[in-house]
Amino acid sequence: MMDLTTALQKFSEFEHKLYAYSYAMGVMSYDSETAAPEHSAEGRGEALGMLSEQVYQLTAGAETGELLDVLQTHQSELSVQQAAQLRVWKKDYDMNCKIPAQEYIEYAKLINKAGAVWRKAKNENDFSAFAPYIEQIVKTQKKFAGYFAPDKDPYDAWLDEYEPGMTRAQLDTFFANLRSRIVPMVQRIQRSENQIDISWLHQQWPLAGQQQLAKELMELMGLNNGRCALGETEHPFTTGFSRDDVRITTHYYLEDFTFSLFSVIHEGGHALYELNTAPRLQRTCLAGGASMGIHESQSRFYENLIGRSREFCGVIWPIICKCFPEQTKDVSEETFWRTINRVEPSLIRTEADELTYCLHIMVRYELEKKLFAGEIEVDQLPEAWNSMMKEYLGITVPDDTHGVLQDTHWAMGSFGYFPSYALGSAYSAQMIANMRSDIDVDSLVAQGNLEPITNWLTEKIHQFGKEQLPAQLLQNSCGSAFDSSYYTDYLEKKYTEIYKLTDTDKS
């Protein structure tokens, strides 16, 4: 058998190769969204296919299996970092090897087809066309979970893919808390007489001003370091290829500058996480975020806890006024603050405000859980969706296009992914509570000095990449295990103030 030194050397070469492939494929994908000509998809697809095949051969190859076995036998001699690298690759290897190749190929074809069918079904408001695909995807995913995690409930197995360690049991507690505290809160706000007037926003917001605002915002967040670039895409996202090469994107709507403003803050939060991973983790599988939920906690932290705070408005409003002197001349900072915190239950998740967003996620979680448990049939999904939207948000869904068909996730087979969006928000509220015992967050934000805040997050979370599991990172940053009451406390306090709710609103 190979000795440990040789194995570690081979392992390093293996990771270096994968780093290069992942860099290349990442840039090709980013380029395809930002710069590539419209009809270039087929030729690029062929090239990406070949590179994916190289990656598959490396990560699922017999040689890699042996290498991981050797490292496993030397487990006790590995450093913390090496043990974490082994954990990540072993999970990846098992996933690749335990699912029979032929079944995986069939599944990839199914997903490929499902995407096109979903798009058409959404456009034509035809749930029945997409239904058989949901059926088949869920069936396959349950089968796959049996291969790679035979001891787990299948939905827990998939939750673990996005949020290692997360279970239905924890999520049930989390969402029960949301249901009991946020649903009534939304109802109280709807009944309130203190509604927020946002009519001043209905103006034209020139591109040059929006671009200038994005630039100044990135400076404020410390993203002007030559390691992060801003691009323009249909839907904003963040992608990182190394800690010195992170990209965020935004979209400028001429009729609403706040979309770009908050997408830059949100993606900027993701970017800071990628940028602040410890250099020692570079070119290894541990670079990048620990989980979807932890990553989302960083973007929501900046977007909502910082970006929509009263203190931050004091910093960003003068910059907005500088970028749009004409448009803002009769608007107060207070009005801006209330505008960006307006609550309005609506149909579409991606357009939801801070308070109602998590209720959209709750609808999806309940349905996914029931689907996997066989407690609901696929053809019952639209009705169940609509009834929960009514119950949680007081909203009547007019059609499936604006209801159960709105998201692409199920067509992509991403069951178990949605909860991480809500977890991110909840984690961030718990983090800031703990952060407040170390630094004076509000004063720092009011001064526009975000550096100590980012440093705190780097020390507790960013630097570790995937080396620590989410539970450990929560312990570091929250001082305790996940507890969603921080989140509901925060939301209640904030929105009671904004909407000037009194006890009489409760009735």
Place this chain on the structure above:
Amino acid sequence: MMDLTTALQKFSEFEHKLYAYSYAMGVMSYDSETAAPEHSAEGRGEALGMLSEQVYQLTAGAETGELLDVLQTHQSELSVQQAAQLRVWKKDYDMNCKIPAQEYIEYAKLINKAGAVWRKAKNENDFSAFAPYIEQIVKTQKKFAGYFAPDKDPYDAWLDEYEPGMTRAQLDTFFANLRSRIVPMVQRIQRSENQIDISWLHQQWPLAGQQQLAKELMELMGLNNGRCALGETEHPFTTGFSRDDVRITTHYYLEDFTFSLFSVIHEGGHALYELNTAPRLQRTCLAGGASMGIHESQSRFYENLIGRSREFCGVIWPIICKCFPEQTKDVSEETFWRTINRVEPSLIRTEADELTYCLHIMVRYELEKKLFAGEIEVDQLPEAWNSMMKEYLGITVPDDTHGVLQDTHWAMGSFGYFPSYALGSAYSAQMIANMRSDIDVDSLVAQGNLEPITNWLTEKIHQFGKEQLPAQLLQNSCGSAFDSSYYTDYLEKKYTEIYKLTDTDKS
């Protein structure tokens, strides 16, 4: 030994892999010039290094050597296309294998260092700092030529790398013609009383107008096909990853819109070549241009023969007026035409006008040839440069920064590359002469109908990619072997008209 069917199958897989690597590395390189953050070079360099290594292992591997041998033994059974593919890969393989790996690694290090030294030397006007690198590079290149082309003169061997089949003998004839006809022409123009006033150009040309102009120009050239995208870089260039994914770039100078205008036409000419390669050559080594000179003939064709023609001004000037209504209101089409054809001998090659450009190349060719023949010492280069600039262009070179140190090519080891710039112009003049016997070029250009022109070039040149050698492509498109008198005839006729030269100017 492997049978032909198996060999061809393996060969196809081999090319498919290289297509993917080349696509990935091409996009990474394009992205690095257009979108990547400033400090991302190191991490990307590591990834590119690993991918290059994969490419080297494939193209220079023993398995590939055997494969090429098998195909070689079946030469008579190969199709024209297969034989051409074999020719290209065999040349690449020989180049990779005949140079000892250790010597090649040393050379790569030398070139890497030379780039930084050259940049510093240029900035500090310190030729002596860069001189030892020229010495060492030429010495190494002569040695390498002995490995991969032992029967050839070393400079001819390197010429052949950029322009297959080209020799000093042909270039000597070409440049002798330029010397005898263009040098006196430039002198006559300088003595002429009909100088061109370009003071109207000294205005601000807003970005939005320049972007609109670039867009309309691309439409005019048929580049609005969803297969070609325009980017913005410091120096314009063209790169193609597949016939459905070609990128051109430009640079907008607010003080001179003609720079972007002509860079888009020039790069657009390159792009049309890449876009119109026959689909059957895709994903093979034959996709893309046949040689540097042939590629340059396409860009110069559009830039000068079309773009600076009197007829094209009738089409583009109204568009320019639409993009810049204020700036152009007192300017005539005639003035624009004369402005873009103004001759003014100057120090810097990349800023030279159509007429004097080839004389800059002649200076470089003469020096490269003498260096390789040992007829000049490296430390004599600045003096020789300055004296030729005086002789050919009547220009006094103030310092080496604006003289012998201006170009990056020698630091990159690209000896033998410069002549292709002048060859491209000369080829294009010969091509248009032949094209005129098939279609009425001037009327088509005057109508803004460039499609039949591009179709003609596609039929004679573009479609063949690298399948045919430059000599064959010249035969197709010029109806005869290379003859530079078409070029000098064209220049004489054009500039006699523009500068209204009479016989008395000759004295």
